[in-house]
Amino acid sequence: MTEGAAREGLADPRRPQPARAWVRAAGEAEGWPPAVVDELLLLLSEVLAADLAGSGRHVRPRPVRLLADGTGLEVQVGGWVAGGDRLGVAAAAVTAVRLEAPGDGWVRLVADGGCPAPG
Numbered sequence: 001m002t003e004g005a006a007r008e009g010l011a012d013p014r015r016p017q018p019a020r021a022w023v024r025a026a027g028e029a030e031g032w033p034p035a036v037v038d039e040l041l042l043l044l045s046e047v048l049a050a051d052l053a054g055s056g057r058h059v060r061p062r063p064v065r066l067l068a069d070g071t072g073l074e075v076q077v078g079g080w081v082a083g084g085d086r087l088g089v090a091a092a093a094v095t096a097v098r099l100e101a102p103g104d105g106w107v108r109l110v111a112d113g114g115c116p117a118p119g
Contacts, residue, residue, distance in 0.1 A: 010061035013052040039094040046090040072112035
């Protein structure tokens with residue numbers, strides 16, 4: 001990705017591996033430290049697991065956007081997410097990524113510290 005680039009796709013909560021691989025590959029390609037990428041993946045997994053637990057059998061793939069602007073890396077997951085307690089515990093366990101839910105239909109996982117060195 002280049003500065004300001006965005007990628008979009010779908011993440012199926014029942015099969016999160018493709019979305020996780022996609023985010024990992026993009027984070028590594030951007031030069032983000034493995035620890036930051038791992039925290040993004042942890043929170044992405046928790047968002048998808050909370051969706052799966054809250055939706056029962058009616059779960060559908062969710063839109064996912066990955067944004068990089070040269071100073072930050074952000075994963076956005078579309079739609080309402082249940083399981084706020086579970087997500088709160090996961091968010092408290094990470095140090096380099098923030099979980100934000102501003103009420104606009106997207107849950108944001110934001111890494112803006114520990115960014116890669118300018119290349």
